[in-house]
Amino acid sequence: MYSTKLRTHTCGELSKANAGQSVILSGWVKKKRDHGEIVFIDLRDRYGITQIIIEEGRKDLKESVKNVRAEFVLQVFGTVRKRPDDMINKEIHTGEIEVVADKIVILNESDVTPFEIKDNINVQEELRLKYRYLDLRRDTLKEIIIARHKTIQSMRGYLSDNGFLEIETPVLTRNTPEGARDYLVPSRNHRGKFYSMAQSPQLYKQLLMVAGFDRYYQFARCFRDEDMRSDRQPEFTQIDIEMSFVDEEDVYKVTEGLMKKVFHDVIAFELATPFLRLTYKEAMEKYGSDKPDLRYECEIKNITDTVKDSGFGVFDNSDYTFAYNTKQSLSRKQIDEYNEVAKKYGLPGLFNLKLSEGQIKGSIAKYLPEESKNKIVNQLEIEEGNTVFIASGKWKRTLEALGACRRKTGNDFYVDKNKREFKFLWVTKFPLFEWNEEANKWEPCHHIFTMPKDEDIKFIETDPGNVHGKLYDLVCNGVEISSGSIRAFKKEIQERIMNVIGLSNEEAEKRFGFLIEGFKYGAPPHGGIAPGLDRLIMIMLNKDNIRDVIAFPKSLQASGIMEDSPSKVEETRLKELGLKLLKEEE
Numbered sequence: 001m002y003s004t005k006l007r008t009h010t011c012g013e014l015s016k017a018n019a020g021q022s023v024i025l026s027g028w029v030k031k032k033r034d035h036g037e038i039v040f041i042d043l044r045d046r047y048g049i050t051q052i053i054i055e056e057g058r059k060d061l062k063e064s065v066k067n068v069r070a071e072f073v074l075q076v077f078g079t080v081r082k083r084p085d086d087m088i089n090k091e092i093h094t095g096e097i098e099v100v101a102d103k104i105v106i107l108n109e110s111d112v113t114p115f116e117i118k119d120n121i122n123v124q125e126e127l128r129l130k131y132r133y134l135d136l137r138r139d140t141l142k143e144i145i146i147a148r149h150k151t152i153q154s155m156r157g158y159l160s161d162n163g164f165l166e167i168e169t170p171v172l173t174r175n176t177p178e179g180a181r182d183y184l185v186p187s188r189n190h191r192g193k194f195y196s197m198a199q200s201p202q203l204y205k206q207l208l209m210v211a212g213f214d215r216y217y218q219f220a221r222c223f224r225d226e227d228m229r230s231d232r233q234p235e236f237t238q239i240d241i242e243m244s245f246v247d248e249e250d251v252y253k254v255t256e257g258l259m260k261k262v263f264h265d266v267i268a269f270e271l272a273t274p275f276l277r278l279t280y281k282e283a284m285e286k287y288g289s290d291k292p293d294l295r296y297e298c299e300i301k302n303i304t305d306t307v308k309d310s311g312f313g314v315f316d317n318s319d320y321t322f323a324y325n326t327k328q329s330l331s332r333k334q335i336d337e338y339n340e341v342a343k344k345y346g347l348p349g350l351f352n353l354k355l356s357e358g359q360i361k362g363s364i365a366k367y368l369p370e371e372s373k374n375k376i377v378n379q380l381e382i383e384e385g386n387t388v389f390i391a392s393g394k395w396k397r398t399l400e401a402l403g404a405c406r407r408k409t410g411n412d413f414y415v416d417k418n419k420r421e422f423k424f425l426w427v428t429k430f431p432l433f434e435w436n437e438e439a440n441k442w443e444p445c446h447h448i449f450t451m452p453k454d455e456d457i458k459f460i461e462t463d464p465g466n467v468h469g470k471l472y473d474l475v476c477n478g479v480e481i482s483s484g485s486i487r488a489f490k491k492e493i494q495e496r497i498m499n500v501i502g503l504s505n506e507e508a509e510k511r512f513g514f515l516i517e518g519f520k521y522g523a524p525p526h527g528g529i530a531p532g533l534d535r536l537i538m539i540m541l542n543k544d545n546i547r548d549v550i551a552f553p554k555s556l557q558a559s560g561i562m563e564d565s566p567s568k569v570e571e572t573r574l575k576e577l578g579l580k581l582l583k584e585e586e
Contacts, residue, residue, distance in 0.1 A: 006075060006107075012048020016096045018080040023099060025050055025076045026107065028137070030117070032068055039065065041101075043076060046142065051089070051098040052076050064104055071110035071117065077103040125547075129561040132552055144549050147266055148537055152219060154265040155239055158258050164215040164241070169204035171197060171221060176511055180224035183234075191578035197223035200530065202449060203515045205242040206487055209526040210518045214244035219533065228556045230545045231479060231535055235554075241484075242528035248470055251484060251529055252426060255474060258531070259424065267540055269420060275474075276425040283427050284396070288322075288403020290430070293478030294423035296414035298406050300324045300399065301379055303390070310372040312364060314351075318392035322402055323376070326409045329354070329385040338389060338405050345401035351390040355382045364390075407478065420542065424476045429453070432469035433500060442500050446471050450485040451493070451527075460496050474531065476539050484529030491519040 007026040014023065027045035039054040039062055054061045068074070078099040089095030114131055115123045119140045128135040135141055156166070172195040175182055183197040201220050208216045220240040226232065239258075243250060256273040263269045276294070283292050286299050303323050307315040315321050330338075330352075339349045353362035353376065360373045360382075368376075380388055389405055391398045432452055433442045442464050444450075450469040452460060459466045470486035488494040494516065498508040509516060537549040547553035555561055574580060 010047035011043050011045040011050045012093050014050060014080055014094050014097050014099070016082045019082045019097065021080050023078060023080055025052075025078075025099060027074065028110075029068060029070050029072045029074060031070065032065070034062075041065070041068070041074070041076075043074060044137075048094055049092050050094045052078065052101050052104075053081075053098050054101050054104075058101070061101055061104055064106070068106065069110070069112070071113055072106060073108040073110070075105040075107050076101055077105075126555065126561060129547075129553070129555055132562050136551065141548070144537070144541060144543070145551055147541060148533075148549060150266045151262055151533070151537055151540070154262045155258060158261045159217045159241070162215070162254065162257075164217045165213055167208060167213065167216050167218060169198070169201040169208075169218060169220070171223075173198045173203075174511075176203065180226045183223045183225050186577040186579055188577055199224050200238065201240050202447070203512065205240060205528065206449065206489075206515060206523075206526065207518050209242055209244045209487075209489075210521065210523045212244075214524070214526075216240075216242045220530075228554070228558050230547075231538065233534065233546055233550065233554055234558050236546075237533040238530040239533055240528070240530045242526060244524040244526040246486070246525070246527055248428070248472060248486060248527070251472070251486075251527055255482065255484075255529055255531070259474075262536075263422070263540065267420075269422065271422065271424065278425055278427055279429040280427055280431065281429070284399050284403075285322075288324075288399040288401070288406055289478070290427050291473065291475045291478055291480045292403075292425070292427075293407065293410055293415075294425060295421055295477060296410040298324050298326060298409055298414075300402050300406065303376060303379060306375045306379055307368070307372055310368050312367045312372075314392050320395050320398055321390065321392040322398055323380060323388055323390040324402060324406055324409075325380045325382055326387050326389065326413075327383070328387060328409070328413055330387040335387070338408065341404050341408055342391065342401040345404055346397050347391055347393060347401045350401075350405070351392075353382075353388045353390065355384055355386055358384070362388075410478075417542070422476055422539070424474065424481075427473045427475055428471070429468045430471040430473075431465065432456075432467040432471070432497070433464040435465060441502055444497075444501055445469070446483065446485065448497050448501060448503075449487050449494070450497075451488045452497075457493070460493075460500060464500050470527070472529070474529070479535055479539055480532075481536055481539065482529050482531035484527065486525070486527035489519065489523040489525055491516055491523075494519065 006024070008024045011025055011027045025043055027043040030042040030044040030049060033040040037056045041052040042049050043052050054065070076099060078101040080097050081100050082097055113134055114127060115121055117134060117137045119138055136145065172185060175194070175196040180199055182199060185195040185197060187193045187195060200222050201218060205216055218240045220238050221235060222238055223235050225234060241254070243254070252274070256275055260271045260273055263271050280290055283290050285302060286292070288300050300322050301324065302320070304321045307321055309316065335352050342350045351364045353360055353365060355377065360377065376382070382388060389402065391402050431445045432450060434445045436443050446469065450471055453468045453470060456467040472484055473480050474482040488497055495505055495508060534546050534549055538546050541549065543549060552562065559565065
């Protein structure tokens with residue numbers, strides 16, 4: 001029972017067991033139905049809906065609610081009455097009863113809402129975001145926010161039960177290169193200097209390990225000034241986890257246990273563990289992605305050797321040739337759509353082949369000898385009607401293009417959006433460095449605080465491209481849920497890694513001095529992981545957009561439409577901070 005002066009029960013609480021009781025309910029009007037002598041009001045709150053009835057002869061009550069409409073806030077005094085068997089509403093939890101009103105108080109009125117408060121409304125997202133507090137009254141969003149709460153509570157329970165301490169770290173910190181652009185906050189007390197909004201608690205959680213707090217977690221707010229997309233927000237929440245005296249296997253075990261418990265507690269789904277593992281190289285060469293969706297097959301095959309001496313110049317002169325079988329019969333128009341996808345990834349297009357009436361046809365069929373065609377048919381297991389896509393070029397670009405096409409095939413033909421299916425896997429053994437041809441330098445593949453594989457440490461200076469990190473990503477249904485690593489806890493190894501990406505010891509000291517200083521005093525072996533809370537809930541609840549699982553999200557333009565942010569600042573505030581805005585042409 002939820003008892004206050006304004007209500008004795010919620011609108012989702014009463015049942016036939018309460019029949020005959022005097023109650024007070026408060027909530028919003030979902031619907032009013034005036035049948036002349038009798039008036040019905042569906043009263044709604046977070047917990048559910050209760051039907052209120054104003055009976056015949058109560059002209060005073062009918063008069064008091066004659067101007068009441070949807071979203072008025074009412075307080076109802078009345079008596080619970082069991083409904084006749086043929087009047088039970090099985091669609092709502094309180095459908096066996098109604099409350100016979102004795103007194104109704106209008107606590108507040110409501111203007112006509114800009115859209116109807118109900119599910120499955122056809123309303124532009126911009127309008128929903130502008131009136132997000134109204135959007136959140138809808139059952140769909142309400143249940144998502146409740147599921148988010150349950151997720152957080154489930155995780156807190158699991159981590160606390162496994163010896164983790166919840167510790168907060170600063171949001172205002174110093175600028176450190178972590179991959180994305182920082183949000184900067186000017187300091188009034190230190191004119192000309194800026195705080196950075198923390199992209200993650202990376203440095204602080206490592207220092208907590210140095211401090212001896214061997215199991216830490218935090219629901220950390222993170223801030224990154226990067227381009228928006230459907231699974232990205234400028235501010236987001238990650239479950240930041242760090243452990244001392246562990247290797248990769250320990251992190252896998254803790255994380256899999258966490259996922260298993262959350263899926264059980266929140267959506268009553270039993271995940272099978274341990275999760276599949278693929279190296280980065282295996283994931284790329286099989287699926288063209290380091291976050292592959294395993295809900296469908298269509299594996300990519302390396303046919304470089306199969307077609308190398310076919311006499312077709314493109315194949316003969318290319319570094320790599322890869323292909324995959326869509327196992328679908330695609331039209332010319334559909335094939336053109338796939339070509340456009342490949343072009344976005346830097347390829348001039350795709351080659352296609354199709355088995356039709358026992359004959360291989362397609363864009364390059366006439367250039368290939370029968371022997372090569374037969375080898376392709378066997379290797380790709382081509383059956384009658386199957387369309388196959390082939391691409392040649394550099395290893396990564398070619399695979400990424402085919403991977404994008406494979407995702408299109410999966411979404412177009414194989415993924416059932418209404419089916420609860422969760423395919424988890426670990427992607428491991430990422431390269432620690434990748435070469436940036438435009439900048440002509442090595443860059444971190446993930447981040448620079450990662451321990452190299454023991455057998456690769458000797459290659460850090462001589463062959464950075466051959467150094468693999470103790471890195472791991474957790475992927476589900478083609479979405480990266482989490483990323484982590486075993487950290488470079490030794491000062492000399494951390495400095496060697498920074499040197500490879502062009503940070504001198506002096507520059508490293510300037511940017512990360514407090515971390516490097518900490519490593520001088522007995523830093524333990526440690527590592528961790530940071531599942532993205534928003535993405536996890538999006539996957540778990542089968543939503544397509546991260547904005548659907550956040551109470552007050554930003555738009556695709558990173559704007560807060562409801563509160564009109566970002567906003568301009570008065571000139572006096574800028575002067576106070578020692579700032580001056582340049583004109584756009586400057």
